[in-house]
Amino acid sequence: MRFKDEFFGSEAQITVSKRARDLWTLSAGDPRFSYNGRMVALNGDIGPEMIDVLAAVARLQGAVTSHFFPEDQAKKTSAAIEELGLSCNRWEFYRGQKTAYEAAKGILAKYQLPDDLTVERLSPETSAKKVADLATMAADCEVMVMSGRVMRGLDIEGITLGAYDQSGAAVSSAWGYKCYHPESGLSENAFWGGLTCREDRRGQKIALILGAMSIVMLWEDHGVRGFCAGITAGNMPSIAVCEKLGVLPTDWVGLGVTDPNMFEGGRLTK
Ligand SMILES: CC(C)(COP(=O)(O)OP(=O)(O)OC[C@H]1O[C@@H](n2cnc3c(N)ncnc32)[C@H](O)[C@@H]1OP(=O)(O)O)[C@@H](O)C(=O)NCCC(=O)NCCS
Numbered sequence: 001m002r003f004k005d006e007f008f009g010s011e012a013q014i015t016v017s018k019r020a021r022d023l024w025t026l027s028a029g030d031p032r033f034s035y036n037g038r039m040v041a042l043n044g045d046i047g048p049e050m051i052d053v054l055a056a057v058a059r060l061q062g063a064v065t066s067h068f069f070p071e072d073q074a075k076k077t078s079a080a081i082e083e084l085g086l087s088c089n090r091w092e093f094y095r096g097q098k099t100a101y102e103a104a105k106g107i108l109a110k111y112q113l114p115d116d117l118t119v120e121r122l123s124p125e126t127s128a129k130k131v132a133d134l135a136t137m138a139a140d141c142e143v144m145v146m147s148g149r150v151m152r153g154l155d156i157e158g159i160t161l162g163a164y165d166q167s168g169a170a171v172s173s174a175w176g177y178k179c180y181h182p183e184s185g186l187s188e189n190a191f192w193g194g195l196t197c198r199e200d201r202r203g204q205k206i207a208l209i210l211g212a213m214s215i216v217m218l219w220e221d222h223g224v225r226g227f228c229a230g231i232t233a234g235n236m237p238s239i240a241v242c243e244k245l246g247v248l249p250t251d252w253v254g255l256g257v258t259d260p261n262m263f264e265g266g267r268l269t270k
Helices: 011-027 050-061 071-083 098-110 128-140 206-222 236-244
Strands: 033-035 040-043 063-070 087-096 118-121 158-164 170-177 189-197 226-231 248-258
Touching: 011 033, 011 040, 011 050, 040 050, 050 063, 050 071, 050 248, 063 071, 063 087, 063 226, 071 087, 071 248, 087 098, 087 236, 098 206, 118 206, 128 158, 128 170, 128 189, 158 206, 170 206, 189 206, 189 236, 206 236, 226 236, 226 248
Parallel strands: 040 063, 189 226
Antiparallel strands: 033 040, 063 248, 087 226, 087 248, 118 158, 158 170, 170 189
């Protein structure tokens, strides 16, 4: 297909995304794993082999994450991973259920996007330029972007929304993917967020509205009942927008394990 190889972000992020595409071909039948368009990830705490499997996938892929990981085990697991010479960082794991759907509907009833913007849901018909422009804008906001096939809704059920101005330039993004393995017990959830806004357009509630639109679409058209996001502690703009959308802190964290030769400081995404 003509957009088979659309990858975005830094060289290291692109390497991980390409390896993930191939690793998923091998691991899709295993409910310990999910593919979220960035990488093959672990579904929470997979039991006694957790550390060995995290380390193995991180070495193979260059990076790996685990969502729904119990907060009270995070310190011990991070320390064990670091002893193996890998880097480990954590995100606070936020989730919204029906409250998020209701909050999102409330936001859409109250606010409107600025008149100069149009919202597009990426699909196989979207031009390569539009996909690349949205990906570049999101990457400039330090958010790791999914592969083009995933953003176009091809490899995983889900949606990617972009707001574009009258010149066609990308202004803001939001997404959600129903990526958790069908046998993981988590498959009603979406890995949601991707909230970005170009710096010169911040403060206009654009990301808030796009986030709300994505929640309503995922709930109504895709049966999503949990909206999950990993947020770096202290990312106040992100926390503010998520909380306004009813996506709130949980007792889980997201763990990110990286090969320190590829990711300086261990950081994958905001
Ligand atoms: C997160 C981000 C999209 C927010 O964009 P924004 O244009 O500031 O947000 P909005 O205008 O949609 O704001 C929505 C609400 O959040 C509030 N908010 C934004 N930044 C805030 C901050 N630093 N502290 C408290 N509230 C904040 C706004 O005041 C607004 O609330 P209001 O309705 O009461 O006025 C933007 O900062 C961004 O692109 N950041 C970099 C990428 C990133 O970190 N994304 C999140 C990844 S998890």
